Amino acid sequence: MPPDQTTTRTPGHSPILPGAGTVLAGRYQVIRELDGGLLLGRDTATLGSVVIASAEAGLVPVAAAELIARHVAELGGVPSLAAPVHSGRDGAWFALVWPLVHGVRLGDRLAHGRLSVPATLIVARHLLRALAGAHAGGLLHLALSPDSVTVNPGVAVREATLTGFGAAILADCAPAEPGQIDVRYAAPERAGVLDQPVDHRADLYSLGLILHECLTGRPAYAAEHDGELLRRRLTDPPPRLRPEAPELPAAVEDAILQLLAVDPGDRPADAAAVLDVLAAAGEAPARRPGVNPARPAAASAGAPPRLVGREPELARLAGHLAAAAGGRGGAVLLEGPAGIGKTRLLDELAREAAAAGAAVLRGTAPEHPRSPAAALDGVVCGLVGLAAGDPPARDRLRGSIDAEAAAGVCTLLPGLRPLLGIPPPPPPPP
Numbered sequence: 292m293p294p295d296q297t298t299t300r301t302p303g304h305s306p307i308l309p310g311a312g313t314v315l316a317g318r319y320q321v322i323r324e325l326d327g328g329l330l331l332g333r334d335t336a337t338l339g340s341v342v343i344a345s346a347e348a349g350l351v352p353v354a355a356a357e358l359i360a361r362h363v364a365e366l367g368g369v370p371s372l373a374a375p376v377h378s379g380r381d382g383a384w385f386a387l388v389w390p391l392v393h394g395v396r397l398g399d400r401l402a403h404g405r406l407s408v409p410a411t412l413i414v415a416r417h418l419l420r421a422l423a424g425a426h427a428g429g430l431l432h433l434a435l436s437p438d439s440v441t442v443n444p445g446v447a448v449r450e451a452t453l454t455g456f457g458a459a460i461l462a463d464c465a466p467a468e469p470g471q472i473d474v475r476y477a478a479p480e481r482a483g484v485l486d487q488p489v490d491h492r493a494d495l496y497s498l499g500l501i502l503h504e505c506l507t508g509r510p511a512y513a514a515e516h517d518g519e520l521l522r523r524r525l526t527d528p529p530p531r532l533r534p535e536a537p538e539l540p541a542a543v544e545d546a547i548l549q550l551l552a553v554d555p556g557d558r559p560a561d562a563a564a565v566l567d568v569l570a571a572a573g574e575a576p577a578r579r580p581g582v583n584p585a586r587p588a589a590a591s592a593g594a595p596p597r598l599v600g601r602e603p604e605l606a607r608l609a610g611h612l613a614a615a616a617g618g619r620g621g622a623v624l625l626e627g628p629a630g631i632g633k634t635r636l637l638d639e640l641a642r643e644a645a646a647a648g649a650a651v652l653r654g655t656a657p658e659h660p661r662s663p664a665a666a667l668d669g670v671v672c673g674l675v676g677l678a679a680g681d682p683p684a685r686d687r688l689r690g691s692i693d694a695e696a697a698a699g700v701c702t703l704l705p706g707l708r709p710l711l712g713i714p715p716p717p718p719p720p721p
Contacts, residue, residue: 309345315386316377319343332388340391341376344457351385359387362430362460369424371417373441373454387461392452395444397501398437405508408539410448414440415502416569417451422498423562425456426491432459433489435497436476437504474517475510476500479553484521492555495562499550503529506536511551525553531634534653534669540572541638601636608640616647650677650684664703671706678710685710 308330313321315332319341322331330343351359359378366374377388397414400406406414418440425432432439432455439455442448472482478496479485503511511529514520529551532544546568552558559565611623627633641651652673654666678685689712692700697711708715 307347309384313384315343315345315381315384316379316388317381319377319386319388331391334388340393341388342391342457344387344461346385348380348383348385351380356380356385359460362428363387365428365430366425366456369428370420371450371452372421372424372456373452375457375460378460387457389457392441392454394441394452396438397440397442397451397505400442400448401437401504401508406448406505408506408536411502411505412543412569413448414442414451414505415498416566418453418498418501419562419566419569421453422491422494423566425459426494426562430456430459431489431491432456432494432497433481434458434473434476435494435501436473437501440501474521478555479521479524480555482521484525485553487555490555491561492558495550495558495565496552496555498562499529499547499558502547503532503551506532506539506547537653537669537673542568543572601639604636605639605643608636609643612640612644612647612649616649652677667704668706671704675706675710 308324308328309315309321311321311323314335315321318334318336319332320335321343322333325331325342328344330345332341332343333339334341356379363375363378366372367376368374373389373392375387375389377386379386422432432453434455435453439453441452441454443450474482476497478489478493480487480489481493481496500511507530512520512523512527514523529548532547533539533541546559546565549557549559550565608623611621614621625633625637641653644651650673652670654669674688678688688710689697692711694713697713701708701711701713705715707713
């Protein structure tokens with residue numbers, strides 16, 4: 292994987308790099324130049340591969356060199372982080388060295404599809420531990436993205452390593468220009484569209500975007516240009532996650548969405564607080580994929596606190612729920628401006644329905660639907676999963692609709708064909 296894309300050059304200057312074969316600090320031998328003004332090297336003591344960021348010694352003031360050395364010492368031993376192993380002057384050069392992390396960039400992994408909930412939680416735990424250790428030492432990353440995370444090769448995600456702290460350390464002596472900020476993963480205050488100080492909570496926002504993308508396979512916000520992207524983050528709430536990842540604990544979904552709060556003061560206090568949420572959610576019983584989380588097992592310790600301030604609306608919805616339980620089904624249209632809490636109200640209704648023993652199926656309307664009934668994809672998956680684990684329920688579903696009506700339903704929702712016993716249509720003629 293390409294290592295940290297950074298160098299200590301100042302704007303308007305081209306870096307002068309040590310040539311191949313040069314040995315720095317008596318052990319780090321330069322092999323060749325990499326992209327971004329970095330060097331691939333070999334640690335002659337351990338024979339491991341390293342990445343070297345170098346600059347002419349005169350370009351790095353003594354005070355900056357001392358600060359970099361302190362950061363290197365602070366990051367030593369931080370778990371799940373590619374920490375630098377050396378910094379200092381060597382004759383005409385100043386060098387910062389960190390190990391080359393072998394594996395697959397998370398961005399490349401996501402290009403082939405989203406991660407499972409367990410894999411995403413593994414990534415989250417590793418990155419949160421790395422950020423907690425770095426933030427405790429007063430060092431911010433400020434360039435988090437899927438390309439600054441390396442996961443192990445292979446099918447199953449077992450570990451993740453946060454890279455890029457070489458850039459973060461060097462920023463103390465050569466701050467990045469505004470144009471170098473990747474707004475796709477930058478917090479609003481980091482991108483300059485929110486007048487708030489930039490602190491450790493900017494890293495937490497970027498982490499929220501990464502985890503959201505892990506669970507959905509796409510960025511939380513889609514836009515044609517940076518200006519529209521930044522505007523949408525200020526005005527649009529982030530999409531909910533459980534419609535696409537129903538086995539995700541509710542408390543974890545809430546924590547990820549809280550990471551994406553526009554105001555830094557509304558985000559979690561620190562990485563350790565989010566780790567606590569993951570730890571608590573890990574104690575809840577596992578849920579079978581395909582079974583909707585609003586079934587009785589969902590009323591677990593991971594559920595958010597009961598909704599308050601919406602008692603009249605909840606009472607009306609509870610009345611419709613009771614009517615449905617009595618065999619009088621119907622439809623309810625819930626309307627209101629964005630951000631008023633419609634989804635949260637439905638979450639509460641789903642929890643009450645689950646407590647009453649009902650199976651709750653949820654769909655979501657995608658911004659760019661692939662089919663006319665794409666909003667019901669989640670309902671189809673929930674029905675199929677429910678029937679797979681409950682044969683009597685499957686038989687009741689088949690008996691509730693005649694063959695002609697079932698065929699019409701399956702024309703619109705082909706995913707229900709196996710459940711309703713409808714054979715696939717004949718292939719089209721040549």
